[in-house]
Amino acid sequence: MPVLPRPRLTPLRLVLLALLGWFAGLWALDRLFPLPLPDLASDRATVVVDRHGEPLRAFPDERGVWRYPVSPAEVSPAYIEALIGYEDRRFHYHGGVDPLALLRAAGQWLWHGKVVSGGSTLSMQVARIIDPHPRSLTGKLRQMARAVQLEWHLGKEGILALYLNYAPFGGTLEGVEAASFGYLGKPSSRLSDAEAALLAVLPQAPSRLRPDRHPRRAQQARDKLLQRLQDLGDWPAQRVAAARQEAVVARRLVPPMLAPLAAERLRRQFPRSARIDATLDAELQRRVEAQLAAWIRRYPEGTSAAALVVRSDTLEALAYVGTAAFGDATRAGHVDMLRAWRSPGSTLKPFIYGLALDEGLIHSASLLVDAPQDFDGYRPGNFDQRFRGPVDAAQALRLSLNIPAVALLDRLGPAPWAARLGHAGVRLRLPRGTAPHLGMALGASEVRLDQLVGLYAALHADGIARRLRLSGAQAPEPGRRLLSPGAAWIVRRMLERSEDDAWFDRGGRPDLAAKTGTSYGFRDAWAIGATPAVTIGVWVGRPDGTPLPGQFGAVSALPLLHRLVDGLPRDWRRAALPRPDSVEDDVICWPLGRRVRDTDPAHCHRRLEALILEQTVPPSFAPKGEAQPPRIESVRIDSVSGRRLSALCRGVHQSALHPVARWPALALPWLDAETRRRSLPPPLSPDCLEDSPPLEALVILGIDAGSRLRSPPGNPNAPKASVRASGATGNVRWLLNGRLAGESASSEPLTLSLDHPGPQILTALDATQRYGQVEFVVE
Incomplete structure (x- = not known):
């Protein structure tokens, strides 16, 4: 069998084999000693930022370090230029180790007998941050190996991102974004040239150059870098001269603490996120927090307040204040009252009227009777213990009268009404084993403020209710139908306070549809107001549920709501929403409730302008306990004298039928004498005896x-x-x-x-x- 000749090892083949062995060795070392890369996305340090990127609250990692995640694209180009110009001018050209920089550093060390400048690249500095090592020859070699690994795995953009997020800046700050906000109070995207140069030099000696403690040293280091950028031609002399004029002014390091309870809620919702983008607006949040803090100082210890401002169309939270005194134990400042279950008082009444409109039971001027009524043993009264007799639906809602609301809920049925709210995302909390009941109209259930705000926002969103949206990562939801667009529009108009009502004067506040509420025993004071742009909910009370005597919605919460509305930016006040085609104006007559054109003038005792839904004009219905609704009742009269006849008359009469428009019997005590006369049959003829007991028999x-x-x-x-x-x-x-x-x-x-x-x-x-x-x- 012939013997094959051995292949000749030519120089080229030797080089190829050496390279192959070299790369195989590097690959093996890379596998044996993987990079200890931090995971910024799941780092325990978390920052919650507002809709513009400003930090609201930061949660440090287990070492107490504050870090605000940022990408190279989000940092000012001036900072990137200053950083590379100062730390690693050939950053984009070397493979992790810069031989020229090492030779320069070694020569300076030999010539001067000490270290004059380092030879570390940005990649090597990042290697030391993620894998600390001793300052020795072996440590330097390990640092260089890690730098090569970084270049291999991450590339320039990834290495720069690690530096921007993990470089030390003094104290408990890591990363340029945390340093920019901590020292300068602004994001790193808005750094001036002088500020960019200042932050570029800090990581070289963060403790010695901290601008809040050593501003003179920090300014000297900054100016040295500016001069270098000019000398090397990176920045023109005019730009450097302008930057030198800016003094180093740094504020004391104080972690951000805006919307603390909202941030905590978001952190629980996204536990592994390093950066959480909230829908809040930091400027508005500061203003609302300050207004609540000032407002609550007039109340005794144990009292708190909460407020929520959302966009009416999407329910994005713009300001979230769960407590007026975060951290104040005397006011239970750790309790988020936006999420607390409390009695809503009268704040759910608008949605009784709204569903009654959709069910065709009422229009805005329907006749309701505010007088004592017995609903199968339940006998509600009004907050002020007064009764006003016949009132229209809009007036009854504006004055928050209890009996008309209970009467409407009795017609609707408590269970179907509660089911409608539940379908819209608001499930009323009742005591265990308790079925829906009429007391819910007056607050005999529990609800949360963030849910109430969602219901009121639906009045400016065509009747669509949505859940609170607090995170920018949450996709807007389509929402669920609460009311028809027409019913929502009418209820909103019914809630808009008239300018001649001093108690509820809007003071020029445009399109403010507001409602107050007070829970039983003065435990909760509410005010909810909606405009086409924003909806605001306010609660005042004691978190422990004890009474706050003498304080109720119109006194404790409504003025605060007005202050918050007055503090809104002008561009958030949109024009009024257009009227739906399903809504029309007309004039109706009391007591029958029909249109004027369909009513005999003799039976039209009062005329009222009404907003009518879907061309439905329901007649007036009877109060509880009355068998007959307002109606036309014909009585026999003497055609000559006009006196009423009965079956027990002695004389001979020529009779005729006389129609009378009857008011509800319960409304009669409040009618003026003339209207009452027109509602009652004529007096009995002298020769007749009553054949039934008269109505006014007491x-x-x-x-x-x-x-x-x-x-x-x-x-x-x-x-x-x-x-x-x-x-x-x-x-x-x-x-x-x-x-x-x-x-x-x-x-x-x-x-x-x-x-x-x-x-x-x-x-x-x-x-x-x-x-x-x-x-x-x-x-």
């Missing part, structure tokens, strides 16, 4: 009509009167000037204390809606 005993009451001489106390309702059925409610004064059994007397002098109207209402009324004067 007689008040104890005070005569037109009497004047005063205390006996020498008695400084207010006069008292004992009254009783003759002919009453069931319990009797007594109203003095429209305010509930007491309740008595049908045959029981009630003692009234007449504390206020002047004309008085006393009304008695029994369980069958019959009433009696007497007018008198207290002197």
